[in-house]
Amino acid sequence: MTKLGRQIGIGPTDNTSDQRTPRKRLRLIPEVARESFVPVVPARAVTRQNEWDMTRIGPDLPRADGVPIEVTGTLCSESGKPVRGALLEIWNANHYGRYRHIDDHSGLQLDEKFFGMGRVLTDDEGRYRFWTISPGAYLARPDIGRWRPKHIHLSISGGPVRLITQMYFPGEPNNATDPMAVLMGEAFERNIGTPYDTPDIDVEQGYRFDIVAGGRNATFFE
Numbered sequence: 001m002t003k004l005g006r007q008i009g010i011g012p013t014d015n016t017s018d019q020r021t022p023r024k025r026l027r028l029i030p031e032v033a034r035e036s037f038v039p040v041v042p043a044r045a046v047t048r049q050n051e052w053d054m055t056r057i058g059p060d061l062p063r064a065d066g067v068p069i070e071v072t073g074t075l076c077s078e079s080g081k082p083v084r085g086a087l088l089e090i091w092n093a094n095h096y097g098r099y100r101h102i103d104d105h106s107g108l109q110l111d112e113k114f115f116g117m118g119r120v121l122t123d124d125e126g127r128y129r130f131w132t133i134s135p136g137a138y139l140a141r142p143d144i145g146r147w148r149p150k151h152i153h154l155s156i157s158g159g160p161v162r163l164i165t166q167m168y169f170p171g172e173p174n175n176a177t178d179p180m181a182v183l184m185g186e187a188f189e190r191n192i193g194t195p196y197d198t199p200d201i202d203v204e205q206g207y208r209f210d211i212v213a214g215g216r217n218a219t220f221f222e
Contacts, residue, residue: 066095078214082126086158097136
């Protein structure tokens with residue numbers, strides 16, 4: 001007899017989530033097969049020297065348009081143990097709300113000084129740090145007038161962790177209507193960075209974003 005898992009409900013979100021959500025119950029993998037699985041993602045890359053600084057496309061080159069910011073935090077497992085050596089791949093829109101990839105048909109302004117992509121590894125204490133340009137908001141659904149608030153994407157892999165998430169910014173007017181905020185309710189606060197001052201480094205603002213993979217206090221993932 002085939003065992004079936006739970007069925008995920010389709011919430012009040014955008015069309016892409018609707019398309020990715022299965023309409024039928026998932027088939028459970030037999031226990032004898034699951035015993036052979038090893039829940040560890042091996043290291044896949046070594047970061048280059050300047051990939052942590054997304055405010056420039058190369059050392060000593062001009063900075064991109066907009067407000068340079070720092071993002072720091074720790075990556076922890078469900079039990080609170082730091083995850084070291086994990087790879088964080090980061091991407092975000094530029095100051096004008098435009099992504100560099102070819103599927104961005106917004107018509108917003110490109111910035112030739114900004115690629116919008118970077119990578120960092122967590123240290124032995126699970127800590128990470130990178131610089132980028134504070135992203136702009138953009139009109140994601142012109143048909144219904146829905147804007148996406150400014151946010152940063154993070155894809156994380158290493159040790160027992162594999163997830164993709166987003167960091168949002170406090171006080172943004174479009175936060176409350178974002179699909180993630182609608183789905184998460186009060187838990188959406190976990191995905192908002194906490195601002196701090198940066199008087200001694202060459203950026204205008206810092207944001208703390210701690211990531212918890214799994215458990216009751218998990219960071220929301222895509």
